[in-house]
Amino acid sequence: MSSPVSHYYVIISGASAAGLSLALALAEAAEGELRIALIDRAWPPPSVKDDVRAYAFSAASRHMLQALGLWKAVSPHAQPVYRIELTDSRLDDGIRPVVLTYDNMIDDGEPATHIVPASEIVAALAVRVAEYLCIDRFAPADVAHFAVDASGVSVTLADDRRLRARLLVSAEGRQSALREQAGIKIIGWPYAQTGIVTWVAHERPHEGTAVQHFLPAGPFAILPLTGNRSCITWSEDTTEARRILSLDDASFVAEVEKRFGGRLGAVTMLAGRQSWPLSMHLARSYVADRFALIGDAAHGVHPIAGQGLNLALRDAAALAEVLIDALRLGLDPGSAEILSRYERWRRFDSTVSAATFDGLNRLFSSDNTVVRAVRDAGLGLVDRLPAVKQALVTQAAGLSGDLPRLLRGDPI
Amino acid sequence: MTAPSTRPAANAADARNLDPAEVERFGRIAAEWWDTKGKFRPLHQLAPARLTFVRDELVRHFGLKGTGLKPLKGLRLLDVGCGGGLVSEPLARMGASVTGIDPGRENVEAARAHVGGNSGHGGLELTYRVAMVEELAAEGQHFDAVISLEVVEHVPDVAAFVAACGGLVRPGGALVLSTINRNLKSYALAIVAAEYVFGWLPRGTHQWDRFVTPEELARHVTGAGLSLPTFKGIVYDPLNDTWSLSNDTDVNYLGFAGK
Numbered sequence: 001m002s003s004p005v006s007h008y009y010v011i012i013s014g015a016s017a018a019g020l021s022l023a024l025a026l027a028e029a030a031e032g033e034l035r036i037a038l039i040d041r042a043w044p045p046p047s048v049k050d051d052v053r054a055y056a057f058s059a060a061s062r063h064m065l066q067a068l069g070l071w072k073a074v075s076p077h078a079q080p081v082y083r084i085e086l087t088d089s090r091l092d093d094g095i096r097p098v099v100l101t102y103d104n105m106i107d108d109g110e111p112a113t114h115i116v117p118a119s120e121i122v123a124a125l126a127v128r129v130a131e132y133l134c135i136d137r138f139a140p141a142d143v144a145h146f147a148v149d150a151s152g153v154s155v156t157l158a159d160d161r162r163l164r165a166r167l168l169v170s171a172e173g174r175q176s177a178l179r180e181q182a183g184i185k186i187i188g189w190p191y192a193q194t195g196i197v198t199w200v201a202h203e204r205p206h207e208g209t210a211v212q213h214f215l216p217a218g219p220f221a222i223l224p225l226t227g228n229r230s231c232i233t234w235s236e237d238t239t240e241a242r243r244i245l246s247l248d249d250a251s252f253v254a255e256v257e258k259r260f261g262g263r264l265g266a267v268t269m270l271a272g273r274q275s276w277p278l279s280m281h282l283a284r285s286y287v288a289d290r291f292a293l294i295g296d297a298a299h300g301v302h303p304i305a306g307q308g309l310n311l312a313l314r315d316a317a318a319l320a321e322v323l324i325d326a327l328r329l330g331l332d333p334g335s336a337e338i339l340s341r342y343e344r345w346r347r348f349d350s351t352v353s354a355a356t357f358d359g360l361n362r363l364f365s366s367d368n369t370v371v372r373a374v375r376d377a378g379l380g381l382v383d384r385l386p387a388v389k390q391a392l393v394t395q396a397a398g399l400s401g402d403l404p405r406l407l408r409g410d411p412i
Numbered sequence: 413m414t415a416p417s418t419r420p421a422a423n424a425a426d427a428r429n430l431d432p433a434e435v436e437r438f439g440r441i442a443a444e445w446w447d448t449k450g451k452f453r454p455l456h457q458l459a460p461a462r463l464t465f466v467r468d469e470l471v472r473h474f475g476l477k478g479t480g481l482k483p484l485k486g487l488r489l490l491d492v493g494c495g496g497g498l499v500s501e502p503l504a505r506m507g508a509s510v511t512g513i514d515p516g517r518e519n520v521e522a523a524r525a526h527v528g529g530n531s532g533h534g535g536l537e538l539t540y541r542v543a544m545v546e547e548l549a550a551e552g553q554h555f556d557a558v559i560s561l562e563v564v565e566h567v568p569d570v571a572a573f574v575a576a577c578g579g580l581v582r583p584g585g586a587l588v589l590s591t592i593n594r595n596l597k598s599y600a601l602a603i604v605a606a607e608y609v610f611g612w613l614p615r616g617t618h619q620w621d622r623f624v625t626p627e628e629l630a631r632h633v634t635g636a637g638l639s640l641p642t643f644k645g646i647v648y649d650p651l652n653d654t655w656s657l658s659n660d661t662d663v664n665y666l667g668f669a670g671k
Contacts, residue, residue: 033481150443151526327481329463330609338449339457344652 006136006369007102008037008165009333010323011155013042013143013178016047018120018295018312019171020125024068025320027132031376036135037163041138047122052197052271053104054223054231054311055355056081056210057116059106060398063409064313065124078114079224091215091259102325104210106399115210115223115231118309138163145176146291152334154291167334169292169319171312173188174281176297182288191302193218194241195276196234199225200256203265212261220259229270232256233280235302245275268313278302287339287348296320298346299300309336311349312397427571442522447497449494454612455498455562461646461655462666463502466588469642469668470557473586482507490555492545492577493563498524500538503559507535511555517542520662545576554582561666562594566630571632578636581671587638590646590666594623598663626661633669 010026015038015097023211057078065071076111081104090238104112129135140159146168155163170178179186206224213220225231234256236244238350244255249269256269281300286293295312322342323333331338448456470487471478486508492501494512496519503525506509513519520540527538558577567573574589581587590600599620606612626643633641645661648654655664 030481039606083583150446328483328506329460329467330505331463335456337459341654 003161005154005162006037007266008035008136008163009034009327010034010167010169011039011153011163011165012035012169012171013039014171014173014176014295014297015043015045015126015129015137015139016171016173016295017122017125017309018130018297018316019169020045020122021064021068021313022169022171022294022316022320023129023135024070024125024132025064025316025406026323027129027134027412028068029320029324030134032132032134034327037131037138037165038135039138039143039157041140041142043137044126045122048119048126049316050274051118051122052199052231052274053118053138054065054115054197054225054233055118055121056113056149056223056307057121058307058310058398059110060403060407061110061310062114063091063405064317065121066320067406067409067411068128069165070128071406073127074116074120078116079122079226080111080208081113081115081210081224081303082111083210085211086210086214087261088214091217107296111208115208117225117231121309135171135356145181148289148291165294165334166289166332167323167339169294170297171294171316173296174279174300176293178291179283179293179297184288185295186281187284187405188279188300191218191235191280192238193207193235193278194238194245195278196232196236196241196245197275198232198256198269198273199229200232200267201213201227201229201270201273202267204228204263206264212260215242215259222260222264228264228335230264232260234259238277241275250396286343289336290339292319292339292342313406314398314407315346316348318342318408320412321404321406345402345404421610429504432444434641438526439522441518442496442525442605445498445519445522446517446526449601451614452498452623457653458646458655458664459502460539463499465644465666465668466499466559466561466658467506469588470586473670474556474669484508487556488662490548490558490580491551492558492560493566494523494540495519497526497538497540497559500540500561501527502537504536504612506536510539511541512538512540513536513545515542515544534601545580549579553580554589555580555585556582557586557588561588562592564589564591564624570624572665573629574629574632575636578633579669581638583671584592585671587636587641587669587671588666589629589632589641590663591629592618592623594620594625595662601663626665626667628647629667633667638669638671640671643667656670 010221011075012023019038023036023359026034026036045400055364062071065074083101084104085098087098138157144158146153146155152164152166153168155168170176172178205228210224210226211222217237217240221233223233251265253269260267271382279300280302283293283298286298294315298315299311301308319342322338326333444450445452467483471483474487477485483506484503487508489503489508489510491510494500494514497512500510500512512523519544523540527536547578558580560577564570578587592598603618603620603662607615607617625664630641643661644666645658646655646664647658647660
């Protein structure tokens with residue numbers, strides 16, 4: 001006997017920040033009238049407990065959380081970034097000369113970015129998702145397979161439960177199994193770099209300054225957290241990373257301190273170290289028949305700018321807006337016409353972002369003297385041009401381009 | 413066992429005296445109407461713009477709240493020339509109670525087949541009939557609004573058709589029409605480009621001399637006892653491959669009039 005079929009408008013696989021925020025944005029805009037299924041292997045989402053990453057949360061992303069009524073829950077954990085410093089030096093240089101600084105403020109007197117722990121964002125989203133009766137959570141669960149026909153998509157879970165909807169969305173992250181099942185290929189390449197993330201405490205306050213040391217093996221970022229704490233996000237040559245990660249705590253701290261620069265005083269470890277192989281990838285297409293990709297399932301960018309989460313939230317906001325606009329016209333939210341609107345809207349932006357961060361990483365992960373001279377001259381020039389700096393800050397705030405309504409802080 | 417079954421009749425087709433081969437054929441025609449990449453692709457592309465016009469004008473005219481997923485709840489609408497249900501079904505999904513009529517039995521069966529295939533999200537108030545406006549008028553029917561999109565350019569006597577549609581509108585109700593303007597630009601775009609250059613439409617879909625100017629349409633509408641219509645155009649944005657509402661009524665346009 002096969003089990004009865006549960007009907008939804010949208011099925012979202014992956015309780016990632018992207019998946020959770022899409023579910024919330026839809027539920028909120030539809031005033032609870034839309035039935036949504038959310039599938040993941042665990043609940044609460046794993047990120048809530050053991051993700052030490054922190055993100056440069058853009059003003060646009062903050063507007064989205066404000067529009068969804070979630071910023072109050074996140075803001076106690078969000079450290080405003082008032083100033084950004086870039087340095088360019090070799091690992092053994094005693095002094096890391098600052099080549100570019102800028103005040104990270106936008107017109108409304110708010111900082112362009114906050115540093116927010118990933119766990120706090122996912123936790124706030126998950127708590128609100130759990131309050132919505134129109135969102136059915138299937139966890140632990142896994143999509144075994146799905147089949148598309150003219151009027152919908154049928155999903156079978158690994159435990160044989162069956163679901164049907166107008167649209168299936170993968171928010172499963174880089175290794176999206178559904179993306180593969182949908183036959184969507186990716187283009188991309190690995191970086192010979194490993195991302196190392198950890199939290200440290202330091203003697204002196206950081207005063208809301210984020211620091212990016214461009215070292216030859218890759219960028220070393222000190223992202224200020226609330227209190228005298230920072231999140232280290234460190235891209236290291238993969239062989240060297242393996243050695244560093246195998247060190248005991250004392251030797252690991254010594255490696256951190258060597259790169260840290262002495263300004264904040266003595267450094268102590270606060271959290272375990274986590275590491276990821278770094279790569280860039282872009283899905284060749286963001287949609288297929290009754291299927292859409294959001295977040296890391298669609299694009300993985302170099303963490304150099306801490307933008308992965310901002311892009312994911314932009315995807316969720318844009319897809320939610322396109323779907324709700326269609327539903328308010330009585331149109332089928334899974335139709336090719338509607339999905340291609342989402343793809344046109346997001347694909348260009350995320351491709352440009354991925355290419356930019358890839359280029360930045362390449363530009364700054366070079367020890368070639370000529371490259372260094374040129375980039376320092378370039379940064380020195382930017383340092384003296386206020387208009388260019390303001391443009392960079394607006395870009396970092398995520399407020400340029402054709403913004404989804406949620407990212408302007410408006411309801412859908 | 414006297415309780416009535418709450419299950420929708422699985423063999424509703426039998427009740428209407430249709431043989432299964434016919435039902436299958438209508439299913440295929442429905443699939444054609446609703447295939448967004450098929451021969452009705454232009455209508456699917458126009459859908460968001462024209463449904464936006466219909467929804468927003470109805471919400472304004474009837475003073476509805478217009479929010480949520482059922483902005484047209486409470487309205488009784490007639491869709492004249494419903495074809496495969498491309499307008500009727502979305503209007504019903506927006507909460508309206510909709511009657512779709514079409515003289516073509518195949519179209520009506522296709523429209524029924526499509527909504528039947530989506531019964532998982534039921535609760536729609538949607539009825540399809542093989543009928544002409546004149547028949548409904550003879551039955552003394554009235555609707556809050558009568559909607560007829562892309563039809564007037566296919567009828568021989570536009571004045572009589574508009575009068576018949578207007579006659580089905582209750583006092584205080586509204587009439588929504590859309591068609592193609594008649595000028596050199598519309599000839600170039602709606603016939604030469606759409607049928608011959610891009611092949612968006614089958615050749616012979618439109619006859620240019622049947623196109624209607626907004627002035628002519630306004631005359632027919634006021635002649636039918638309704639107010640002077642307001643017009644909006646629909647223009648193509650080649651960069652985004654989408655259609656949007658505009659004040660340019662040179663080619664495709666919509667008109668809205670109250671009674």
